[in-house]
Amino acid sequence: MPTEGGFREKCGVVGVFGHPEAANLVYLGLCALQHRGQEAAGIVSSDGQVLVSHRGLGLVTDIFPEAIIRRLRGQAAIGHNRYSTTGGSQHLKNAQPLVVEYGRGGLAVAHNGNLVNAERLRAELEARGSIFQSTVDTEVIIHLIAAATADTLEDRVVEALQQVRGAYSLVFLAPDKLIAVRDPHGFRPLVLGRVKGAWVVASETCALDLVDAEYEREIEPGEMVVMTDEGLSSYHPLAKAPGAKCIFEYIYFARPDSTIYGRSVYQARKELGRTLAREAPVAADIVIPVPDSGVPAAIGYAEAAGLPFEMGLIRNHYVGRTFIEPRDAIRHFGVKVKLNAQRNVLEGKRVIVVDDSIVRGTTSRKIVKMIRDAGAVEVHLRISSPPTTNPCYYGIDTPNRAELIASSHDVEEIRRYITADSLAYLSEEGMYAFLGGEQAGFCDACFTGRYPVPFEDTGTPRQLVLFEAQDER
Amino acid sequence: MPTEGGFREKCGVVGVFGHPEAANLVYLGLCALQHRGQEAAGIVSSDGQVLVSHRGLGLVTDIFPEAIIRRLRGQAAIGHNRYSTTGGSQHLKNAQPLVVEYGRGGLAVAHNGNLVNAERLRAELEARGSIFQSTVDTEVIIHLIAAATADTLEDRVVEALQQVRGAYSLVFLAPDKLIAVRDPHGFRPLVLGRVKGAWVVASETCALDLVDAEYEREIEPGEMVVMTDEGLSSYHPLAKAPGAKCIFEYIYFARPDSTIYGRSVYQARKELGRTLAREAPVAADIVIPVPDSGVPAAIGYAEAAGLPFEMGLIRNHYVGRTFIEPRDAIRHFGVKVKLNAQRNVLEGKRVIVVDDSIVRGTTSRKIVKMIRDAGAVEVHLRISSPPTTNPCYYGIDTPNRAELIASSHDVEEIRRYITADSLAYLSEEGMYAFLGGEQAGFCDACFTGRYPVPFEDTGTPRQLVLFEAQDER
Amino acid sequence: MPTEGGFREKCGVVGVFGHPEAANLVYLGLCALQHRGQEAAGIVSSDGQVLVSHRGLGLVTDIFPEAIIRRLRGQAAIGHNRYSTTGGSQHLKNAQPLVVEYGRGGLAVAHNGNLVNAERLRAELEARGSIFQSTVDTEVIIHLIAAATADTLEDRVVEALQQVRGAYSLVFLAPDKLIAVRDPHGFRPLVLGRVKGAWVVASETCALDLVDAEYEREIEPGEMVVMTDEGLSSYHPLAKAPGAKCIFEYIYFARPDSTIYGRSVYQARKELGRTLAREAPVAADIVIPVPDSGVPAAIGYAEAAGLPFEMGLIRNHYVGRTFIEPRDAIRHFGVKVKLNAQRNVLEGKRVIVVDDSIVRGTTSRKIVKMIRDAGAVEVHLRISSPPTTNPCYYGIDTPNRAELIASSHDVEEIRRYITADSLAYLSEEGMYAFLGGEQAGFCDACFTGRYPVPFEDTGTPRQLVLFEAQDER
Amino acid sequence: MPTEGGFREKCGVVGVFGHPEAANLVYLGLCALQHRGQEAAGIVSSDGQVLVSHRGLGLVTDIFPEAIIRRLRGQAAIGHNRYSTTGGSQHLKNAQPLVVEYGRGGLAVAHNGNLVNAERLRAELEARGSIFQSTVDTEVIIHLIAAATADTLEDRVVEALQQVRGAYSLVFLAPDKLIAVRDPHGFRPLVLGRVKGAWVVASETCALDLVDAEYEREIEPGEMVVMTDEGLSSYHPLAKAPGAKCIFEYIYFARPDSTIYGRSVYQARKELGRTLAREAPVAADIVIPVPDSGVPAAIGYAEAAGLPFEMGLIRNHYVGRTFIEPRDAIRHFGVKVKLNAQRNVLEGKRVIVVDDSIVRGTTSRKIVKMIRDAGAVEVHLRISSPPTTNPCYYGIDTPNRAELIASSHDVEEIRRYITADSLAYLSEEGMYAFLGGEQAGFCDACFTGRYPVPFEDTGTPRQLVLFEAQDER
Numbered sequence A, B, C, D: 001m002p003t004e005g006g007f008r009e010k011c012g013v014v015g016v017f018g019h020p021e022a023a024n025l026v027y028l029g030l031c032a033l034q035h036r037g038q039e040a041a042g043i044v045s046s047d048g049q050v051l052v053s054h055r056g057l058g059l060v061t062d063i064f065p066e067a068i069i070r071r072l073r074g075q076a077a078i079g080h081n082r083y084s085t086t087g088g089s090q091h092l093k094n095a096q097p098l099v100v101e102y103g104r105g106g107l108a109v110a111h112n113g114n115l116v117n118a119e120r121l122r123a124e125l126e127a128r129g130s131i132f133q134s135t136v137d138t139e140v141i142i143h144l145i146a147a148a149t150a151d152t153l154e155d156r157v158v159e160a161l162q163q164v165r166g167a168y169s170l171v172f173l174a175p176d177k178l179i180a181v182r183d184p185h186g187f188r189p190l191v192l193g194r195v196k197g198a199w200v201v202a203s204e205t206c207a208l209d210l211v212d213a214e215y216e217r218e219i220e221p222g223e224m225v226v227m228t229d230e231g232l233s234s235y236h237p238l239a240k241a242p243g244a245k246c247i248f249e250y251i252y253f254a255r256p257d258s259t260i261y262g263r264s265v266y267q268a269r270k271e272l273g274r275t276l277a278r279e280a281p282v283a284a285d286i287v288i289p290v291p292d293s294g295v296p297a298a299i300g301y302a303e304a305a306g307l308p309f310e311m312g313l314i315r316n317h318y319v320g321r322t323f324i325e326p327r328d329a330i331r332h333f334g335v336k337v338k339l340n341a342q343r344n345v346l347e348g349k350r351v352i353v354v355d356d357s358i359v360r361g362t363t364s365r366k367i368v369k370m371i372r373d374a375g376a377v378e379v380h381l382r383i384s385s386p387p388t389t390n391p392c393y394y395g396i397d398t399p400n401r402a403e404l405i406a407s408s409h410d411v412e413e414i415r416r417y418i419t420a421d422s423l424a425y426l427s428e429e430g431m432y433a434f435l436g437g438e439q440a441g442f443c444d445a446c447f448t449g450r451y452p453v454p455f456e457d458t459g460t461p462r463q464l465v466l467f468e469a470q471d472e473r
Helices: A024-034 A066-071 A118-127 A138-147 A153-161 A205-208 A248-251 A263-281 A295-305 A361-372 A411-418 A428-435 B022-032 B066-071 B119-128 B137-148 B152-160 B206-209 B248-253 B266-281 B295-305 B364-372 B411-418 B430-435 C020-034 C066-070 C120-126 C136-147 C153-161 C205-210 C248-253 C265-279 C293-306 C363-371 C411-418 C429-434 D023-030 D066-071 D118-127 D136-148 D153-159 D203-211 D250-255 D265-279 D296-307 D362-373 D410-416 D428-435
Strands: A012-017 A040-046 A050-055 A074-083 A098-102 A103-115 A166-174 A177-182 A192-194 A199-200 A214-218 A225-227 A232-237 A284-287 A313-315 A339-342 A350-355 A378-385 A423-426 A464-466 B010-016 B040-046 B051-057 B074-081 B098-102 B107-117 B166-174 B176-181 B191-195 B198-200 B213-220 B223-228 B231-235 B286-289 B313-315 B337-340 B350-355 B376-383 B422-425 B465-469 C011-017 C038-047 C052-058 C076-082 C098-102 C105-115 C166-174 C177-181 C193-194 C198-202 C214-218 C222-228 C230-233 C286-289 C313-315 C339-342 C350-355 C376-384 C421-427 C466-468 D011-017 D040-046 D050-055 D078-081 D096-100 D107-117 D166-174 D177-182 D192-197 D198-202 D214-218 D224-228 D229-236 D286-289 D313-315 D339-341 D352-355 D378-385 D422-425 D466-468
Touching: A012 A024, A012 A103, A012 A166, A012 A177, A024 A040, A024 A050, A024 A066, A024 A074, A024 A205, A024 D011, A024 D466, A040 A103, A040 A166, A050 A066, A050 A103, A066 D118, A074 A103, A074 A166, A074 A177, A074 C011, A098 A138, A098 B465, A103 A138, A118 A138, A118 D224, A138 A153, A138 A350, A153 A166, A153 A177, A153 A225, A177 A199, A192 C198, A199 D352, A205 A214, A205 C339, A225 B465, A248 A263, A263 A295, A263 A378, A263 A428, A284 A295, A295 A350, A313 A361, A313 B465, A339 C205, A339 C429, A361 A378, A361 A411, A361 C376, A411 A423, A428 C038, A428 D050, A464 B098, B010 B022, B010 B107, B010 B166, B010 B176, B022 B040, B022 B066, B022 B074, B022 B198, B022 B206, B040 B107, B040 B166, B051 B107, B051 C222, B066 D229, B074 B107, B074 B166, B074 B176, B098 B137, B107 B137, B119 B137, B137 B152, B152 B176, B152 B223, B176 B198, B176 D339, B191 B206, B198 B206, B198 C339, B206 B213, B206 D339, B206 D428, B248 B266, B248 C193, B266 B295, B266 B376, B266 B430, B286 B295, B295 B350, B313 B364, B337 B364, B350 B364, B364 B376, B364 D050, C011 C020, C011 C105, C011 C166, C011 C177, C011 D040, C020 C038, C020 C076, C020 C198, C020 C205, C038 C166, C038 D107, C052 C066, C052 C105, C076 C105, C076 C166, C098 D466, C105 C136, C120 C136, C136 C153, C153 C166, C153 C177, C153 C222, C153 D153, C177 C198, C198 C205, C205 C214, C248 C265, C265 C293, C265 C376, C265 C429, C286 C293, C293 C350, C313 C363, C339 C363, C339 D265, C350 C363, C363 C376, C363 C411, C411 C421, C466 D096, D011 D023, D011 D107, D011 D166, D011 D177, D023 D040, D023 D066, D023 D078, D023 D198, D023 D203, D050 D066, D050 D107, D078 D107, D078 D166, D078 D177, D107 D136, D107 D265, D136 D153, D153 D166, D153 D224, D192 D203, D203 D214, D203 D339, D250 D265, D265 D296, D265 D428, D296 D352, D352 D362, D362 D378
Parallel strands: A050 B465, A284 A350, A350 A378, A378 A423, A464 B051, B286 B350, B350 B376, B376 B422, C052 D466, C286 C350, C350 C376, C376 C421, C466 D050, D286 D352, D352 D378, D378 D422
Antiparallel strands: A012 A074, A012 A199, A040 A050, A040 A074, A098 A103, A103 A166, A166 A177, A177 A225, A192 A199, A192 A214, A225 A232, A313 A339, B010 B074, B010 B198, B040 B051, B040 B074, B098 B107, B107 B166, B166 B176, B176 B223, B191 B198, B191 B213, B223 B231, B313 B337, C011 C076, C011 C198, C038 C052, C038 C076, C098 C105, C105 C166, C166 C177, C177 C222, C193 C198, C193 C214, C222 C230, C313 C339, D011 D078, D011 D198, D040 D050, D040 D078, D096 D107, D107 D166, D166 D177, D177 D224, D192 D198, D192 D214, D224 D229, D313 D339
16 A cells, blocks of 8 residues: 555654663664654653753654754653644644643653543643643643642653543653553554663664664553663553554554564564465466555465566655646556556566555555556456455544545445456455454454544544644645 | 943834734834844734734844735734843744633733743742743743633733733734733833724834834823724723833933834933033044944034034944954954944044943943044043943843943943043933933833832743753754 | 665666656656666756756755746756766756856756766866866766857767767757767667657656656667657767677666666566576575565576565665764664564575675675574575676766775685675676577676776866865865 | 935955965955945855855855854955846856866956956857856956966966956955956956955955954056965056046945045045035025935035034834835835934924935935925935936946936926925036046046946847746746
8 A cells, every 4th residue: 555545654652761872762763663654753852951852844864964863962862753644734843752841840752642532631721721832632641741730750640641541652751761651452552672771662663673672572551661760660550441452553554574562564464465365366377566565465475376476566765745747647647656567577467466455445446557557467456454444543544434435335346446357355354364363452443443442522623723824825 | 332242122012903914014013123122023913713923033024024924814913023031042932922822712922021020920830730832931921811710811811910020011912802011110111003093002103103103102001902893992900000111211222213201212312412411521523423322312412512423433234143253353353343433533533432321341442442543532431321230120131230340330440441531421310301300200220220120030040951952052 | 785885876867858848757757767866856948948957966856846847847858867976976066967058058968877088078178268167077068069160059969979988878958959869889778758749768768657658769879869849850970889788777777667778677687586596596495685676686586496585674765865873883784774684584594685786795794694683594695696896987886996895805705704604696698698698789897897998087086176165064 | 325226336355365264354354345235245265275165145144154164264265245237136156256167277256347348258258169157247257267378377367358348356366376456447446455464455445444454555457466475466467548436436335434546435425515515505404314325425514504413314224135015005115114204303394315316216205205294394405426317337236327317307307306395416526526626537427428438248138048947936
């Protein structure tokens, strides 16, 4: 699923405590997690006394030149990549980590996830006189902490989190400590690693790999880990809740070289491909992936089907945010700037195309047509997940229900729309095959509509009454 | 007093209500008030529904290109020029108007003056959970309004102002109204004007002149003026207090073409010069000003003394913020980049130099030496105000007491330091001569140490615990 | 060969004539050719009367926002991507297309290749009074044209090119015509395509694909193609010469989905991999590529060897120009920021790694170690080309001879240095197998030292006597 | 004459040789000469081996931060302020010093003046193959030098200058020498000074003053001064010509504190004012200048007339390049942003206003109306020069003849247009009174139409065929 309009991960977070170049490690961790958010990034560091922050719009390597990294001094730091939801995505003040100076000193927070009762809490806080600086749900947590009555930061954080509901993998930084918390359902991943006596937390293990950190374990659902000069302590201060780990991390979001919830994403995807080959075989000459995310599943499919694996679509990796299209439109333009179909591979062939999901269907339709234009005699699309029928409220930026083609069309209708010779999705059971069929503890609401936590807020974002003249179009 | 290190006005404010190009008028008003602050400027406008803001560092004409002005739409707007105190002057987030979105909607405020109990109030607010975005005293007022219990904005503003003490000329903007308030002492000026059915408030009348507005009257000490679509209403909700209008506005701060507290600044300065000539005559050939601020007083002095007025010092007006000096230093460099002494005017002459004040004495010393280097045979310095012996706590950025040369040296000691042949200050009585000798209602604490309102705060600015990596050196 | 320090293509060129949005097509063509140069890019367009140009440093999509594209008006345009040689790579004035206004009007040129007698010609031109604006060899051609005596631009171009020697695929733009020329040896590729009545020339066919242009044919070695409103004319005005098409385009430079010299690059690479498997088999469990360039050869190798193909190394595609490494260095840092070795794929396996070439050996050494660190029990490196022993003088930015590890070490020495269990290169004959063994017409000097055209210049670049203060470090 | 639309000086030049911080002194010299050009500035320095250059658009202090100054290393440097003529004023490549690398090494040149046969020479050079980089006449000189046959730089410069005609005060910088030349007519000023063993050349003495340099003498018309490590040599290699020093430098262009052609500008202007008072007296109450340029003449007028001198117009010095005017226009807007008329000074008064010249008449008309609006009962305009009836071809950017109101209207007609109660110009004889009536050696073509050197070029600027996409509107 290589193109715009699909599901998009909202954020990646990293934290490092106890390393003389903490901000530099966080920076590298954010580079490794760049796929989780490319709109904005930020780092806040602490030298034990003061916090230093820097945030910007764009890619991590553009936002942080060496001079900035050097100023982010101290042995502790946290960072955040943002892939914002609608409404204010381009506003720097919505970038994270959020950082404030409140009565008890400085505090920064980076958040992956989404709260389902943030609007109500914000309204209550504002009624008491609190003034918000951004429109992100995360700021509610900061204000709850500032208004909390407990004495220690740990207790204030717990006091605040007992009031919020939804998905959160959080990393806090105060001048003298770093706190990492994962919500009791465990919606979003968060792992713990170790490098030369320092601690690292990150959304995925690929961030640990880049900084030479050893993977220790996942932060558990409902766990709060506190790092100070005294060492690391673990608490479970929040009420237990049913597990709801995001299954889509395996299917699309996570980097293939990450280990998520204790398992290799690459091997999971290959297994999804193998299962798909068994569930939905078809006579064909070659198997090709929609690169890059479809590659492991296609290798698995080809292997199980005993067919040759080929790179029939070549991806252009030097792709900026936008491409300027001539008014005299080019066929399949939106797809073609990222993918080129190879005539010499596809011509005269019966082709199986493996992709991870279909969102609106428009991209799949362009890909199928492009492959056929390049000479394929048959095009069979195989999707390594069930039909995506419902939006996500837990931190993934998805289209609303009406835009999801599978919410209102059956497989045959979708096949006709995308003009494939055949189309097959993985079954719900097949999706869990690589887990030994064990479905408990996962959230698959986007496929099933079974939401583990109800969404309380109105869903209509707050009407902004302040604008920066520069941001307006 | 043309060079760095002197007294510096802290701010200028402007507001316009009821004009289709409100932001454009505010922009021009800020241009006219540029002398009151050159570090930062901002404008917030309202179209009746939402506020649009833009702030920047530098000069007004650089901060506001036409495209920005056009986006600041609506019939109401307020603006602010900043000449910040130490500690954070270069931080954009300390620029004004401050603008927030709180529980009751959007609110912006521009402030000229200085509160004397802001630190204590901030500590109390933070203890209750308020989170501040800046380090400026003005933000305390915003938080007090957000936490106020009254229903209307007017009442909330009054509730907030009843808690603050010190100097303030304030302009507030909400989506549907503009409120201007001057503190009960009337420390800083604030005038009301009218243009084509719209209302204008500004720190000085020169801002009215530029936008073709008719001068109506001063906003009175303790008065609150509220402008809505229904018209303008005036209230006096704050307890009465002894008048304390800043006398230094006449001597140096205000533009000569402004009318302050009902009198022409230019004529006041000429009269100060005339009085000075009568109080401290000396045999000489020519009278020269230290341009530009000393020009009117020098014209008055020359006229009263019957001596020729000459421009013996030429000012270089294309002067940026900083000049790069060679390591191999240039004589009188700091003064020379702004002033050049004309040998052909000064050579062989007995010269009377008229300036408005002496702060540290270092600049005066350089000027005297420069004039003598240019061939003057005698240099007599005449100051059109009494010795400045005390710092200001009401909104002027002055050196602390120890740096004011007149706080620890008598006139003869100062004369020797600055190497003048003679030195004379205007007497305290002489300073009030142009007012018919009436001293009541003015603050002259910088000359006399008689402070109308005690300074409650510690004076040591809050220790910052947050920094932007980009701002650090 | 995914990392720094290797062979780097110097340039890509594009030209469009007769299309209402010529600059937009050129822009897209440059996007498709971004792999041929990422340091700078430029476009010059013509509306029949005047030339409009824009050049910048960085990636094409960053240099050309839509507003710029819209200003590059007209029905003809040429463009250039630059990957400069040492000495001035970061100077914008060395970016292309070079564009001048000379006695006959405006002229722009984009050049892929390298001249071998530019220094001598430049010295002669300067002795006559010519003043150069850049340090690139291409400017010599411009001055030769300006000084030529012939009347038509075509004849002046021929007069100029008869004096230069070396590699050049050139695209010229005058207000009323576009001229494309390929040197008589045909060192660098250049293809001709057609879209809706307009002509397109480009370094590779992938540029034609993106703009929906039909591939017509290669521009032949020694051919000059002239496009005007009258149509396209072809000439062969230059003396014939032995063919010397760059074989390395197949091995590494070109995009796999391009057709070069009439053959699919992807199929060529797969065949190189198959041949390599036959020439250098080894007992192993899996075959993995060094992505992305090694993928097709690895697929071919795995297929021929009957072994599973796996993505044992995952590439991070969000990679900026530079990464900031902590002082406390990270193992294999230079490689790790681009590649991550997957333990779950490699652990306990005998691994065949397929790459396209070895330059200095340092990168290969890091890759081998990284794979072994991830648990591989054996690491066998297979290179899909012969040892690279000699630098290129025809437009590729290569290290000098001393830095090429294969110029001074035999295969066993290299194997020990890179710590592989076995190492094998493709044979010279094997490299030509996919061409049916036909070696005539190709340049393989980097493998064999058989240079088709001697290098006349001193090789020491001109000593610069002018610097921009801003460019210095 | 404070506002737009008047005569504007084209350039200022500075050169320093033999000082360890040469570029820093040049930078300060350019600051002192900022009034001679505010559109662009540049500095080129030499460390004996290489030239380093930096140019930019805007004011000197904005273009040259300290880091840039430090990179402009070496003991010699030249600089230039530009106030360009129409056609390309905003193009950085037309900024000076022009700097090239030609066959003999690096060479930079800064030019104040204008050539009258540049177009013809350029055409000849281009016909021979020369390629120009800019559209400024100065580049012709560079190409003539590059094409010259003599051996030494001095001889090549002479060979080039023997071919050009018109006005030039030139400063050249080669790695090892600095050459200053003034054209045989001496149109534009150029002075020589000395500081601590180093030599300084500059357009005006105010630049010498700022860097503590002693004024030595003028560079004579037709003189060439060469500075090397061996010392300073003077030559007169060019054919003698009648003197044609610009009289307008005294009236308006030069800074009042400069000494031009051996006389004080300030004293000259006062004398012009005195003469004017004698030639054109009128019964009045006060004399006011149009600041700043009219101040000395007004002081002289007031003194001779025995009337009080007042600052009835206050100038706003914080004035950017442009002001944004509301669509609902403000009276006298163009003048009011720079000048404010003081009612308290002018009301009920008969006012004599002294200005230096009238160009189009529009500004004078606005000033007269503004003074009358402020309450003056009579407004008498006195101009301290004769009517300006003709454009300048020697380096001043003037309106063409049709736009000069005095070219087609007599004094009474002009008076009626500007709505003054009376209007008087200084007589031609009166203009020379301060020189003892000696008119020989001066150029007063703008008043008399007696052009000392005929203008050969067509006057229609070269049709550009190249544009930068970024520069277009």
